[in-house]
Amino acid sequence: MSRLRFDTLRLLRPRGRHSGGNVKVAYKARRIPASRSFLVEKPDRSTVCVDRFPVDNEERKDEKSKLPEMRNAVLLCYACSLLIGAQAIGIYRGLEFLEPCSRSDPKLEACLARTANTLVERFRQGLPQLGYPEVEPIILDELHIALGGGPNGYKGQFRNITARGVSALRITGLRTRMTDDEVQLQLAFSIPRIRAAARYRSSGTLILVQASGAGDYWGEYEGVRAKVFLRARPFAYEGRRYLRLQQLKMDFSVQNIRMGVENVRDTNSILLAALNLFINTNSQELLKEMKPDLRRKLVQVMTTFVEKLFAQVPYDAWITD
Secondary structure: OOOOOOOEEEEOOOOOOOOOEOOOEEEEEEOOOOOOEEEEOOOOEEEEEEEEEEEEHHHHHHHHHHHHHHHHHHHHHHHHHHHHHHHHHHHOOOOOOOEEEEOOOHHHHHHHHHHHHHOOOOOOOHHHHHHHHOOOOOOEEEEEEOOOOOOOOEEEEEEEEEOOOHHOEEEEEEEEEEEOOOEEEEEEEEEEEEEEEEEEEOOEEEOOEEEEEEEEEEEEEEEEEEEHHHHHHEEOOOOEEEEEEEEEEEEEEEEEEEEEEEEOOOOOOOHHHHHHHHHOOOOHHHHHHHHHHHHHHHHHHHHHHHHHHHHHOOOHEEEEE
């Protein structure tokens, strides 16, 4: 016969008298705590009941030790869900310092330039909200330069290029043209000084100086000025408007250049000094030769940044109608 469980009533010993073989029995009902039940054996103190399954103390300790891991996993899942949601609908939280500019404001361009400079100033300390916990150094993978033709023509390769000082840029001018279907921006900015370093390898001759070898390159560029033109189209997503980059172009100039090579293998100090003298004397011409490849790399870096910015910050965070 199956054992019955009484969770609310407990039957006590019957009270009454025997009379003529008949027994009159009186039962007294008494409410008991939910944790106690009739016909259930009292559990051993060395075990605890969790959903009727006994678990020993060692297993209980293991479960307690896993609580921090479980909590961390829950928090991680929550953070991931927030990140996925942010990537889907755009990130504006944490960028409240951006000042929206009215499209009807006669000083719209000045307002946009002020907002852009505010963003740049915050960018120097890093903007993890946009996926940039650190801004510098700016890294370019590779650049090439070729001077002259023939078997003795100079060819240089620069790898793992790091540049510092770019985050000190300042917007000095801004022009815009806006319609319902397109936004055009032309930015002018200046950078006081950029310091660059790279590993280089070269072959051939520069004038009469043998320039074959490998070593370290360094460069200091002062008075950098650049112009950037970009074109974008607004689009709607989940009730908000964003910008999609269509085109980005740029050009730049450098007022003063100092650069050279060092730690060159298989060369002597006299040849190295002559090579560095030639490089610094003809630095603008060398920059001119490097410019096409350098500009292409910089456009790639800037395009990635602008696309990420537009994808995460809604259009109406910049412009209000």
